[in-house]
Amino acid sequence: MPSTIPEIPELLAPAGSFEKLVTAIHYGADAVYLAGQKYGLRAKAGNFDKPGLHKAVAYAHQNHVSVYVTVNIIAHNDDFSGLAEYLDYLGSVGVDGLIISDPGILRVAQRTVPSLSLHLSTQANVTNCDSAQFWFDQGVSRLNLARELSFAEMRSIRDSVSGELEIFVHGALCISYSGRCMLSHYMTGRDANQGNCAHPCRYRYALIEEKRPGHYFPVSEDERGTYIFNSKDLCLLKRLPELVAAGFDSLKIEGRMKSLFYVGGVVRAYRAALDFLRALSPASWQHPETIQLPDHLLTEISRIGTRDYTENFFTEMPGSSEMLYKSSRFDQPYEPVAVIREMTALPYVELRNVLHRGELIEYMTRGSDITTVTVAEIIGQNGRSIERGNPGNNVYLSFDQDCQNFEPNGMFRRRKNQEG
Ligand code: SF4
Secondary structure, eight states: OOSSOOOOOEEEEEOSSHHHHHHHHHTTOSEEEEEOSSSOSOTTSOOOOHHHHHHHHHHHHHTTOEEEEEEOSOOOGGGGTTHHHHHHHHHHHTOSEEEEOOHHHHHHHHHHOTTSEEEEOGGGOBOSHHHHHHHHHTTOSEEEBOTTOOHHHHHHHHHHOOSEEEEEEEEOOOSSSTTOOOHHHHHHSOOGGGTOOOOGGGSOBOEEOTTSTTOEEOOSSSTTOBOTTOBOEEEOGGGHHHHHHHTOSEEEEOOTTSOHHHHHHHHHHHHHHHHHHHTSOGGGGGSGGGOOOOHHHHHHHHTTOSSOEEOTTSSSOOOGGGBOOSOSSOOOSEEEEEEEEEESSSEEEEESSOEETTOEEEEEOSSSOEEEEEEEEEEOTTSOEESEEOTTOEEEEEESSOOTTOOTTOEEEEETTOOO
């Protein structure tokens, strides 16, 4: 194990829209991934049209952040019409890499944009050293390893190849091999392999006997039904010391369909954890498995969870405890309040929830601190003080204390069901 400080890997965040891209960058992403309007696996995300892509790449590069574009559908013949022109366009915009999984798309990309870095998507399911070497031999520069690997397997792949390796550290999991799944297609006509998954793995299911139509038998301890395929979300925050010491190049957060607050909150926690690790002494790295992250970072990530957390295959095969049986969603203890659009003498914010004068809210700093403030005044566009602001309102906020460290794109949240 290293006795020098290992290289801190890239933190790679989802950017389902320009606003989420700005938020991910604000809270410390080193790179973002997004989709244009074709060929990505998140057909329902607010994908980027051509002007949007130009704007996104320009903004990211101004902030020294890389942009990777997903072109990772499982392609059928018809999908190849217009593909070369699209890839050529992506090259001309100056994106930093393409995320692909289909060998046919790989061939077209190598012919069309030979200078662009090609990253292999998790959809290609690389689960062993020979597969990893195979893909590097095909000319890809980075592999995202399958989420179905233990840490020992990941590390043995790391030790056997020299190309870049990327690991998913956080986000939703499929019950199938990383999205290679026909459930959505069969049940709803929406094809997960074309970016259009309806998430039927998270529906509530019950048992029905064919001679008793309409009579549903519950199949879990919960009388509302069960979510038999409903995996908890991945969270490897605690495992960052081991992943960093093992020499992975990029740590990826899932969630282009997730909310702005989810993206900002998760990026912020992982950024703070990586910065904490960067500051450790070389001696600490002799036994990375003993390095403990500060408790407040683990608390912070638990405030963002959507479906409770699992470490998936990291140490052992996941069992029934990695499934969530009672609900398809995790009851979040915090909710978004506002995003700062501009800092003048007072923060000018866009409200994301109803806000009343006198409420206690929390400002999420860059880093891991939280500043708790009381809303002294809500001031509307006409300069008048109001009792209550509504979602979508743009207002000025004043507080019971100094807010000089607040910044544009910073977010406020509040604990749900708080008194007063
Ligand atoms: S239905 Fe569930 S398991 Fe299948 S691709 Fe969609 S999210 Fe993944």
